[in-house]
Amino acid sequence: MQDVMDETAVLARTRAFVEESFLYMRPRFVLGDDDRLFEKGVIDSMGVLELIGFLEPAFGVTVTDEEINEHNLGSLADIARYVASRHRNDAAA
Numbered sequence: 001m002q003d004v005m006d007e008t009a010v011l012a013r014t015r016a017f018v019e020e021s022f023l024y025m026r027p028r029f030v031l032g033d034d035d036r037l038f039e040k041g042v043i044d045s046m047g048v049l050e051l052i053g054f055l056e057p058a059f060g061v062t063v064t065d066e067e068i069n070e071h072n073l074g075s076l077a078d079i080a081r082y083v084a085s086r087h088r089n090d091a092a093a
Contacts, residue, residue, distance in 0.1 A: 005059060005087040011080040017054045018076065022047060033077040038070070048073060055079070061086045 011033065022042050023029050029042075037043045043051060051073065052063045061083055063072075072082040 005084050007080040007084040010059060010083045011076055013058060014055070014079050014083075015076055017058070018042065018051075021050060021054075031076070033080075034075050036070070036074055037076075038074070051079075055083060059083045059087070061090075 015031070015033075018031070018037075023031065031040065031042060035042075037047075048068065052068070056062060067082070071078065073079055
């Protein structure tokens with residue numbers, strides 16, 4: 001794993017996970033980087049837990065209860081920014 005996680009790499013891996021785990025029955029569904037995952041019906045509350053279960057081992061982050069919100073996990077772009085910022089903060093510590 002890289003010391004500093006690139007947002008583009010996080011976005012690509014997270015998109016692949018979301019497509020495989022949540023959109024496999026909707027092959028024509030187009031999900032933009034900034035589309036809201038809840039509003040578009042991509043994930044629900046249980047899906048958030050699955051998403052966190054992917055993010056933590058895939059990117060070596062621990063998502064705290066306080067960090068589970070729309071700002072951090074609302075869209076693919078939000079997730080990429082959140083994970084990359086966690087890596088930057090951890091590297092600086």
